[in-house]
Amino acid sequence: MPHATDLTSPDTPFAVVDAAKVKRNIARLGEHVDALGVSLRPHVKTAKSVPVADLVHGGNPGPITVSTLAEAEVFADFGYTDILYAVGLDPHKLPRILALLQRGVVLTVLIDSVEQAQVISLAGQAIPTLIEVDCDGHRGGVLADDPVLPQIGGILAATGSLAGVLVHAGESYFDTTPAAQHAAAQHERDVAVAAADRLRAAGLTVQTVSAGSTPTAHAATDLSGVTELRAGNYVFFDLVMAGLGVCTIEDLALSVVVTVIGHRPERGWIVTDGGWMAMSRDRGTANQAVDQGYGLVTDLYGAAMPDLVMSSASQEHGILTTRSGNQPPELPIGTRLRILPNHACATGAQHSSYQVINLHTQGITIDAEWDRIRGW
Amino acid sequence: MPHATDLTSPDTPFAVVDAAKVKRNIARLGEHVDALGVSLRPHVKTAKSVPVADLVHGGNPGPITVSTLAEAEVFADFGYTDILYAVGLDPHKLPRILALLQRGVVLTVLIDSVEQAQVISLAGQAIPTLIEVDCDGHRGGVLADDPVLPQIGGILAATGSLAGVLVHAGESYFDTTPAAQHAAAQHERDVAVAAADRLRAAGLTVQTVSAGSTPTAHAATDLSGVTELRAGNYVFFDLVMAGLGVCTIEDLALSVVVTVIGHRPERGWIVTDGGWMAMSRDRGTANQAVDQGYGLVTDLYGAAMPDLVMSSASQEHGILTTRSGNQPPELPIGTRLRILPNHACATGAQHSSYQVINLHTQGITIDAEWDRIRGW
Known part of the structure; x- marks a missing residue:
């Protein structure tokens, strides 16, 4: 890998x-x-x-x-x-x-x-x-x-x-x-x-x-x-479009990198530093067949962890839980993950720029930073 | 006035x-x-x-x-x-x-x-x-x-x-x-x-x-x-806090100025240029006793129009409707209104600065612009 x-x-x-x-x-x-x-x-x-x-x-x-x-x-x-x-x-x-x-x-x-x-x-x-x-x-x-x-x-x-x-x-x-x-x-x-x-x-x-x-x-x-x-x-694309079948999860080009900052094993929670400020409050999949919460979790390489979703959000905290109710995987404090968004338009708007990545046989590199336009 | x-x-x-x-x-x-x-x-x-x-x-x-x-x-x-x-x-x-x-x-x-x-x-x-x-x-x-x-x-x-x-x-x-x-x-x-x-x-x-x-x-x-x-x-403060009784609607200090850009009288809709990009996707009052939609409408002077709410939002469009189901007031294209937000933290984050207003006997003046901090 x-x-x-x-x-x-x-x-x-x-x-x-x-x-x-x-x-x-x-x-x-x-x-x-x-x-x-x-x-x-x-x-x-x-x-x-x-x-x-x-x-x-x-x-x-x-x-x-x-x-x-x-x-x-x-x-x-x-x-x-x-x-x-x-x-x-x-x-x-x-x-x-x-x-x-x-x-x-x-x-x-x-x-x-x-x-x-x-x-x-x-x-x-x-x-x-x-x-x-x-x-x-x-x-x-x-x-x-x-x-x-x-x-x-x-x-x-x-x-x-x-x-x-x-x-x-x-x-x-x-x-x-x-x-x-x-x-x-x-x-x-x-x-x-x-x-x-x-x-x-x-x-x-x-x-x-x-x-x-x-x-x-x-x-x-x-x-x-x-x-x-x-x-x-x-x-x-985004999870809403994937839910409609217009694309697959593998087509989603935008994600947000977050870090594990805590655990509540008695609740089955992993706490991250990515809250709604990073993801937006968009809950566009809430009424779709598969509710993806505030986003679907992938590892840092972009491989989906389909049982793990960001199920709730406060301003700078995300809570990850499993759909199955099983304990989430062991992810120590400091582990980085990526969250695929419900709605790319809303999640993108929470950020000033994008880190543009490319996957090589040697790893992932950030090759550019693309600015976003803000305001009216 | x-x-x-x-x-x-x-x-x-x-x-x-x-x-x-x-x-x-x-x-x-x-x-x-x-x-x-x-x-x-x-x-x-x-x-x-x-x-x-x-x-x-x-x-x-x-x-x-x-x-x-x-x-x-x-x-x-x-x-x-x-x-x-x-x-x-x-x-x-x-x-x-x-x-x-x-x-x-x-x-x-x-x-x-x-x-x-x-x-x-x-x-x-x-x-x-x-x-x-x-x-x-x-x-x-x-x-x-x-x-x-x-x-x-x-x-x-x-x-x-x-x-x-x-x-x-x-x-x-x-x-x-x-x-x-x-x-x-x-x-x-x-x-x-x-x-x-x-x-x-x-x-x-x-x-x-x-x-x-x-x-x-x-x-x-x-x-x-x-x-x-x-x-x-x-x-x-914000509509969530007002809904909890921690403050009154009159205490809400943050609002968003929007303009009427269309009408759909057959649906009872007024369309504005303030969508979720301006208000955020926060629907914090959705589970309160009074659901305020995406925000409560006031006139430009800040007087609440309690029957009129921003009931839906796309990126740069807001839809205003009445709670009563009555036709909304006649507000021609170009009319400016203010929208009181569900969640001040989320709505503020959609903007780069605040226009700081003061109400005088002669009118409202913008006396300052206060910058907001962004990013992590």
Whole structure:
């Protein structure tokens, strides 16, 4: 067995990213998207890290989706010029949006109301805008057959701001079978195309038909009429996605290294220095078939210890217990372990950077540190 | 009604701290602790901000409790020299602990095992150490009547490292009546004193008897034999503490300003730009008598809208709904609101700084920005 020498070096807890797994996850979806004949616009809100997005686009800036203007501004600094800001427009943020356009970034914004369309129309210049269309009641969006859709489209088109439509099958995070995920992908595509057709029928030009979520992006088999696919979580994946069958546990690229700091054998507890501050409070697997607590434990080499989970958390303490109720393995104080997270987006956000690891025959090395973008 | 002019200025979401409420919360516990005749060692893990700790000690550095060495190092930079690091010792962190001692900081560490005591005894110098004693099965600690307690004490004393004992009534976060909180406080005190007496009976010198949690600190009426009280959350308080009756909603000093970015009237939803990235995933009130969702909504002036809660969250979206099932109030796109958090420690951690507000007859002003400490 190789020695994980480098992983014994930084003080715990810290976040590690397995670069080979990131590349494998990126290649898998990349091949799928190529076969479907659409372009990929990865959502960078999971990793929030320029080097990860660079990997998606073969080392060069390409189209991305962001969840904050802070992400847009940092990616623009790194040469990204085709950015979709996929959170509904807050009129107060218009100055920063205009500043990015001024810099030469094609920053596309998202709206789902006449009020927001009027804000766009009063901006004094064209702002590329997608209309959010709701396909599954997950969050925002207008319905594809709502008369307000062509009304919004008309207001946008009058100032040259109508770029197209966007659909996000957010409810697919609760589809637990391949058949259900495939149906969600098909429905997401159908709603997106129906909305675009509705606008075209009103005499409007629709260039962008944007769809996607990590589950539906992988399950889609027909994206005719869709111009671009979005997915974010897939670069790292997590226990929620593994629980949905979108990936396996072996695909999880993000984990948190923790240290054993105590034992309560009468309770079957191992206490670590990784609490919710290191993992987040996300309990996304709580309602899945297998509840993974706050995370699944692996050894320092990444081999899952499937009977051992992080079952509870306080701010800087994690409690590890066995599912079986058996005593946990003997892990002396000072032992380092890794915890696979429920939700990569939430766990990543607890850290300022990732230690990027590579597994060699001689051991694990930390070969880089990738910064994360923070704030709004 | 005053105008909250300044709160319309930073882009949302952002965290605000009401300085007058912080001062009131600090004064309330300060008076209680003075009356009990013990000293206060506030836990800075909630605010993680030097100016907040300064307020506790009348503007000067004083004794504090920290949850990370990063906190200890920053507070040491600001002149704090009496610091308790209240997470069980990871032997790997010894170099940073020794470096702080070298700087002249009296850094006290925490252990609960013979293994850790042996690490201390091999450090080559005295390291002030408290032995964690378990009073309620919450997390770590040895039992006060366990023979291992004097054994650990003896190992520490041999190198002059035994400072005393520490007890934390973590289960008091689930005591919902004043009587139960008072009983928890009394029990916490009794266990701490029993443990100290046990060590003294073994011929060991115990100087520090440290007890406390926010609920028990406020409920204690007899702390004879206890030398210092710890509490952290109380500087800000939160909905969990209000749900326990330790404070009222009006005492909550931390909130997050968000903006309305959409409506789904057919679902009774208001959509905001404050999701779990701004509030955290903490759902600490989920099992309380009143489930506050991801937070309780107030207007920009801080007046609670008790029928309106943030009932669900995605990364950068919050959904506000009414408890009654009635339609929510008409709040146009661009309206700013504040969300009171379940758990101040978790919500604070999502932000890099606090905008510090003061309410005047003319309006609310942002008078300062207080940085937060991050990482480990």
